[in-house]
Amino acid sequence: MDQSRAPVLEALAAYRRRGDISFTPPGHKQGRGVDPRVLDVMGADLxxxxxxxxxxxxxxxxxxxxxxxxxxxxDLEGIDEVCRRHDRTFIVDEAWGAHLPFHDNLPTWGMNAGADLAE
Structure with missing residues (x-):
């Protein structure tokens, strides 16, 4: 078995050199923002x-x-405002955001945004 090469690592290095943007759900694109065409379809209006x-x-x-x-x-604060205006409950699933309350430069977490429950 020839183990002098690492094809997976070589492929990852080539991918990075090309500057490819991975195909992931709209809005992330490695921090490059939401594609305006997605906003046209999905909307960003609270x-x-x-x-x-x-x-x-x-x-x-x-x-x-x-x-x-x-x-x-x-926009948790904006969503909370709409919920309060309509007297509705606001719940935030923050399974991926447990770190948010620990640094001021991170986005607002659900409880600070006014959510009734953040889980």
Whole structure:
């Protein structure tokens, strides 16, 4: 068996040299921001939360995953404001954000944003 080469490592090095952007969920792209075409489709307007409440008047609240496993964080303070305006519960799933409350330069974590529950 020839072990003088490391094909996987060589492929990773070539990938890095080329500067490829990995295909991952929209919004991350290694910190390069959200593609404007994605915003056109998905929207970034907090009023979408209010519109969802209007469309589902029996909804009791919102559950948001922030950050997602790729590091993207939502506007938790903005979402909280919309929830308060509509008297709805706000829950944040922060499975990937346990580190957020430990440094001032990190995004706001759910409890500081006003969430009713951050898990």
């Amino acid at each position: 009023e979408a939360v209010a519109e969802a409440f209007a469309a589902a008047p029996d909804a009791k609240g919102v559950i948001v995953a922030s950050p997602v496993d790729y590091g993207t964080c939502g």
